Amino acid sequence: MEEQNECTHSFILGEETRPKIEIFTKKNRDVTVKNSIFYKQYRQVLSAIAEHLLLCNRNGDPENLYSSWEFPNNIFVFAGERGSGKTSCMLTARELLCMPEYDSEAVLEKLFDVEDSSENGNTGEEKSTKNSDKIRKKKEELAVYENVLKKTSFYRCEVIDPLFFDSNHNILELFVGTLFRDLKKKKEEDPQYRNDGKSLLSRFADIKRIFPLLGRRPEFSDFDDLEQLKDLSASLDLKEAIRKLVQDYLKYVYEDEKGKLVLCIDDIDLDMKDGYGLVECIRRYLNMPELVILMAVKLEQLGNVIRIKYTKDFRPLLERYEREAEKENLRVEDNYNEVVNHIVERYVTKLLPLNQRIIMPSVQDLFDKDIQIFRRQGIEIKKVATLSPMKNGILEEIYKKTRLLFYNTKSHVNYIIPRNLREFCNLLHLLYNLDDVESHEGALPNIVHFKEYFYSVWCTNNLDKDGLFIMQKLRDMLDYGLMNQTVIKNLKRRFEILRKIENENEIKENKDNRLSNNSMKELQNILDEENVMYNISLGDVLACLDWLGKVSYKEYDLKLLFAIKTFYTFSLYEAFRKKEDITEEKSKLSQKEIINREVLTNNETIYGDIVSGNFFNSEYLNVAPYEKGTISRCRRVIDNGQIKELMKYISDRELNVKTEKQNDTDIDVVLLRKIVEFFLLTTSFVIEPSREAFSLYRKRNEVYYEKEITQGRNFICFDILSVFYNLLDVFTCYSRFEKSILKDGKKVKPGELRKLRDDMLSDRTILMSKCPLYVEILDDIVKSESISVSEDGKYSYKEADTKLVYKVCLRNIDLLEQISYRLQRKRPDKSSDNIQLLKKMFDNLAEIIISTYQNDKGIQADIKYRFFDAIKRFLEELSKEGNERYQGVFNSIYADSRVSIFHFLRPNQ
Numbered sequence: 021m022e023e024q025n026e027c028t029h030s031f032i033l034g035e036e037t038r039p040k041i042e043i044f045t046k047k048n049r050d051v052t053v054k055n056s057i058f059y060k061q062y063r064q065v066l067s068a069i070a071e072h073l074l075l076c077n078r079n080g081d082p083e084n085l086y087s088s089w090e091f092p093n094n095i096f097v098f099a100g101e102r103g104s105g106k107t108s109c110m111l112t113a114r115e116l117l118c119m120p121e122y123d124s125e126a127v128l129e130k131l132f133d134v135e136d137s138s139e140n141g142n143t144g145e146e147k148s149t150k151n152s153d154k155i156r157k158k159k160e161e162l163a164v165y166e167n168v169l170k171k172t173s174f175y176r177c178e179v180i181d182p183l184f185f186d187s188n189h190n191i192l193e194l195f196v197g198t199l200f201r202d203l204k205k206k207k208e209e210d211p212q213y214r215n216d217g218k219s220l221l222s223r224f225a226d227i228k229r230i231f232p233l234l235g236r237r238p239e240f241s242d243f244d245d246l247e248q249l250k251d252l253s254a255s256l257d258l259k260e261a262i263r264k265l266v267q268d269y270l271k272y273v274y275e276d277e278k279g280k281l282v283l284c285i286d287d288i289d290l291d292m293k294d295g296y297g298l299v300e301c302i303r304r305y306l307n308m309p310e311l312v313i314l315m316a317v318k319l320e321q322l323g324n325v326i327r328i329k330y331t332k333d334f335r336p337l338l339e340r341y342e343r344e345a346e347k348e349n350l351r352v353e354d355n356y357n358e359v360v361n362h363i364v365e366r367y368v369t370k371l372l373p374l375n376q377r378i379i380m381p382s383v384q385d386l387f388d389k390d391i392q393i394f395r396r397q398g399i400e401i402k403k404v405a406t407l408s409p410m411k412n413g414i415l416e417e418i419y420k421k422t423r424l425l426f427y428n429t430k431s432h433v434n435y436i437i438p439r440n441l442r443e444f445c446n447l448l449h450l451l452y453n454l455d456d457v458e459s460h461e462g463a464l465p466n467i468v469h470f471k472e473y474f475y476s477v478w479c480t481n482n483l484d485k486d487g488l489f490i491m492q493k494l495r496d497m498l499d500y501g502l503m504n505q506t507v508i509k510n511l512k513r514r515f516e517i518l519r520k521i522e523n524e525n526e527i528k529e530n531k532d533n534r535l536s537n538n539s540m541k542e543l544q545n546i547l548d549e550e551n552v553m554y555n556i557s558l559g560d561v562l563a564c565l566d567w568l569g570k571v572s573y574k575e576y577d578l579k580l581l582f583a584i585k586t587f588y589t590f591s592l593y594e595a596f597r598k599k600e601d602i603t604e605e606k607s608k609l610s611q612k613e614i615i616n617r618e619v620l621t622n623n624e625t626i627y628g629d630i631v632s633g634n635f636f637n638s639e640y641l642n643v644a645p646y647e648k649g650t651i652s653r654c655r656r657v658i659d660n661g662q663i664k665e666l667m668k669y670i671s672d673r674e675l676n677v678k679t680e681k682q683n684d685t686d687i688d689v690v691l692l693r694k695i696v697e698f699f700l701l702t703t704s705f706v707i708e709p710s711r712e713a714f715s716l717y718r719k720r721n722e723v724y725y726e727k728e729i730t731q732g733r734n735f736i737c738f739d740i741l742s743v744f745y746n747l748l749d750v751f752t753c754y755s756r757f758e759k760s761i762l763k764d765g766k767k768v769k770p771g772e773l774r775k776l777r778d779d780m781l782s783d784r785t786i787l788m789s790k791c792p793l794y795v796e797i798l799d800d801i802v803k804s805e806s807i808s809v810s811e812d813g814k815y816s817y818k819e820a821d822t823k824l825v826y827k828v829c830l831r832n833i834d835l836l837e838q839i840s841y842r843l844q845r846k847r848p849d850k851s852s853d854n855i856q857l858l859k860k861m862f863d864n865l866a867e868i869i870i871s872t873y874q875n876d877k878g879i880q881a882d883i884k885y886r887f888f889d890a891i892k893r894f895l896e897e898l899s900k901e902g903n904e905r906y907q908g909v910f911n912s913i914y915a916d917s918r919v920s921i922f923h924f925l926r927p928n929q
Contacts, residue, residue: 029057030392032401033449039107041115044127053116053130057381057441058109063131065096065113065378069312070165072096072376073172073280076309091307097315097372100380103442103481106316107286109380114282114314117174128169132162173279174312175270178202180285191298192262192305195283196227199269206273220272223265230258263308270310282312289317295325303371319368319377327364334360383444387411387433393448404452411437414447416873421454422470423463424589425832425872435482435582436474443481447473460831464594471590479583486514487580494587500595501629504561505553507584511564512547514580517571518564522547538652541715542639543567551718557632557725558588559741560718562836563640585833588630592831595627622726627829631745633704633725635830636840638741643843644857645850647915653857657707657714658738660729662913662921663699664759666692669925671764687925690792691906694894696761697793699913700754701746701891703729704739730758738914740861741843743891747828750794750821751777762790781817796890798824804886824887835883838870854914855907859895862888 032040044053053059075092098106098113116127134155178198180191203220270279283306288298299322306313391407407413411433415426418436426434438444450473457463479491490510497503512518521543546560565581572578623629638654647653670692705717705724714737717724725745729736746753754761755768762768762776780787788795798820801807805823807815830836848860866888874880898906908924 028055028390028392028406029386030055030394031445031448032394032396033404033452034396035445039111041108042112043115044119044130045123053127054133056112057386058105058112059131061098061109061378061380062113062116065098065314066116066128066131066169067162067165068096068376068378069117070168072312073168074164077168091309093371093373093376094307094309094311095302095313095315095372096376096378097317097319098378098380099317099319099372101318101440103440104380104382105441106318106380109378110284110286110314110316111179114174114176114284117169117282117312118176121170125170128166132166134159134162173274173276174282175274175276175279177281177283180283181287190294191285191288191301192258193231195306196224196262196265199265200224203269203273220265220268223261223268226261227258227265230261259305262305263310266308266310280310280312282314285313285315287316287318289319289322289325292325292328295322296329299326299371315372319372323364323368326367327360330360330363380441383437383439383441384433387437393452395452414451417451418470419873420456421451421463421466423457423460424467424470424593425834425870427834427838435579436478436586438478438481440481443477446477460593460596467590467593474586474590482579483583484576484580487576487583490514490580491583491587494584500591500626501554503591503630504556504558504632505551507561508547508556508564511568511584515568515572515577518543518547518568538646539640539642542637545715545718546637546640548718552720554629554632555718555720555724557634557637558630558836559634559637559640561588562635562833562840563637566640566837566840585837589831589833591630592627592833595625595630596829596831622723628748633723633745634739634742635744635836636741638739641741641840641844643847644740644861645848647854653854654741655704655737655739656914657735658699659734659913660706660736661734663696663736663757664731666696666909666913666921667757667759667761669921670696670761674764688906691894691897691903692909693761693791694793695898695906695910695913697754697791698891698894699738700757700761701743701750701793702738702740703746703753703756704737704742706733707735707737726756728758729756740858744828744830747797748825750791751780754791778818781821784814784817787817793890793894796893797887800887800890801827804884827883827885827887835870839865839868842868853899855895855899855910859892859899862892862895866892 098110100106271277388409391410393404394401395404426436454466644653760768801820801823802815846864848857851857868885870883905924909921912921
């Protein structure tokens with residue numbers, strides 16, 4: 021049965037840097053104990069304390085039942101990881117016990133309230149009766165707890181912190197010292213205490229006399245009289261003296277002989293050297309009915325502290341057994357460790373009973389709940405926002421402040437959401453101190469702050485030592501051209517499975533692997549040590565990360581993969597800059613840049629160096645079925661000679677039309693140009709004369725994705741997903757071919773390209789005559805985006821081109837992964853019709869809709885790629901009945917057939 025209904029929890033910004041004591045009063049009805057994330061912990065610890073009090077008070081005086089060494093255990097421990105809120109919960113629990121009677125009654129009523137979670141009107145009569153009986157019994161049980169707590173007065177002691185522990189002062193001295201200091205303060209504040217409590221002062225004197233005797237090992241000859249013989253019972257005397265001190269302290273200071281002192285001890289497990297001695301002092305000397313001890317510890321760490329002590333004790337025994345085992349060739353280390361572990365487990369269980377352990381909640385418990393965020397303004401608390409539910413709301417806030425997209429899946433909450441309470445509060449504080457932004461440019465200053473949080477807080481708390489080393493190495497990198505190679509080298513060093521993939525035999529043996537053999541071979545090519553740094557693409561890195569994400573199961577490994585992806589997202593966002601900004605910046609340079617080495621790539625921005633020619637590795641993703649089971653449809657060798665002939669045919673035909681020498685007019689030149697454009701947009705690199713070297717392009721000295729495609733090169737690499745990269749700069753893509761479609765088969769010189777681009781984008785008619793497929797892509801952008809219109813009513817195609825570039829400049833790894841998963845899930849079925857199959861793939865791309873998050877105006881701008889409809893429509897048109905000759909032209913290039921395009925372009929074909 022649920023003890024409470026789902027409720028909204030609240031966080032106050034700025035209170036994450038210190039332990040927070042929650043204050044609940046009868047007057048403040050807005051903030052109640054049920055709104056606290058520690059509600060269940062408060063209820064559990066107060067119930068356990070009430071049960072302890074009932075046990076002590078049974079049959080009157082506890083001394084009638086127990087000897088001084090057998091009082092019920094009075095230690096209640098708040099257990100959790102660092103930053104889980106142990107100290108805050110412990111201190112608030114103390115305040116709940118010690119609060120004024122006026123507030124205590126109201127708070128305890130809410131704390132021990134039982135709500136019927138079965139009141140939904142659908143339960144049967146018998147089941148309803150059983151639930152009613154359970155509720156009635158639970159109410160009776162909690163009423164007893166509530167009543168005993170109301171009747172008992174609690175008084176707070178100073179918190180004992182391990183910072184004050186040293187070799188000269190133990191926890192008993194600190195406890196007694198804090199009582200004496202409190203007494204001194206009260207005497208100074210209230211003179212009436214000066215005439216009372218002489219016996220109390222004598223208790224302090226007795227303890228002071230006994231303390232020096234603890235730990236001494238005198239010879240028997242030292243004891244000449246009975247007085248000195250009393251020192252032998254110092255340990256027994258100390259326990260009795262401390263208890264009498266506490267009793268008299270309650271009597272004279274608080275005038276309440278039946279009251280209880282509440283002692284809080286924080287992080288005792290941090291004292292690795294003397295931790296065992298501290299807990300032993302608590303167990304031996306502070307176990308008494310008049311004292312309630314609240315401790316905040318990390319149980320695993322406390323176990324290690326105790327393990328250290330017993331390991332030292334058992335070491336001589338182990339050494340003796342090791343010597344005996346060597347003679348008999350036996351192994352005793354495992355048995356020895358097992359014995360020590362059993363002793364530690366039993367000791368901790370005795371010291372901290374299971375029913376008196378209060379386990380701290382995880383942030384994961386709040387993922388599906390609503391969180392209210394408040395900010396303190398003077399004496400008032402103002403509501404800032406509500407995260408509903410928290411796991412989605414926090415990602416929405418990250419997007420509003422940084423434009424960075426992180427997503428949850430059905431089975432996994434994104435790692436960027438902290439699992440630690442302190443870290444979660446730090447993230448909230450960071451986000452709500454940043455302004456909302458509406459653009460990529462506006463987000464850059466905020467990303468700087470978010471990056472600092474990610475590297476200094478998130479990585480430190482979530483990665484192991486090697487993971488931190490890798491991230492620091494990436495963060496310190498100055499040359500972004502080395503990024504992809506550096507990541508792959510570090511992944512190979514970290515993950516043995518990648519080193520195995522480098523072995524060809526490993527691939528042959530794993531036929532039932534998650535990926536096809538071709539995908540595994542592609543991974544092997546990516547991991548080749550001889551690959552040149554600037555020929556390793558972002559798509560190659562993502563292929564390795566995707567594979568590791570499928571075969572890794574260790575939490576630290578998965579978090580490292582996430583950290584690397586986030587590093588790439590930061591880098592892509594910061595490296596992306598508009599072409600207009602680059603042009604303007606270059607025009608302001610007063611002198612030529614002095615360089616001392618050859619520029620490796622022609623990328624205008626660091627962004628291009630990071631992407632390095634491809635966002636996706638289509639061969640690894642395997643997004644289309646193989647033709648005849650052996651030939652990839654995603655990436656293959658195609659006939660550049662046929663493309664050259666087709667471009668020459670188009671240029672000659674248009675020239676003949678102008679001179680009226682063309683007789684056959686049934687050829688659709690626009691469709692032919694679209695065929696050429698399609699293959700230009702999907703060309704990745706030039707194939708070397710030896711076609712066997714197709715997969716070795718990463719080892720070349722030249723930049724594979726920039727190399728000019730000259731007349732002498734007959735073969736090129738078709739890569740269907742390189743269309744994303746080529747759309748970043750269509751004019752540069754088209755001008756890679758020596759006989760360019762942009763200039764009627766003539767070469768475009770480097771200095772001409774910018775002017776040619778500006779002229780063509782300024783005149784749709786000229787652009788349409790040369791690049792009809794590109795124009796249709798821009799038309800789709802015009803339809804879906806807000807594009808400015810000139811005075812003569814024409815749309816700005818320069819602006820449409822800028823919008824297109826902005827859309828294909830993918831800057832978020834989560835976004836790239838979603839596109840990859842979409843293509844894999846929607847993988848077309850096997851088909852012998854290449855054109856239909858390619859049409860389905862571009863239809864999949866055009867249908868991609870990736871949700872973002874709402875801004876402060878409630879507007880949600882989803883990410884769409886409808887401009888791929890233009891390519892889909894082209895392929896659809898190409899596959900129509902009556903266009904067989906154009907289908908033949910297309911397949912003579914794509915299928916590498918030995919049939920010339922002119923076979924299909926002759927009249928009456």
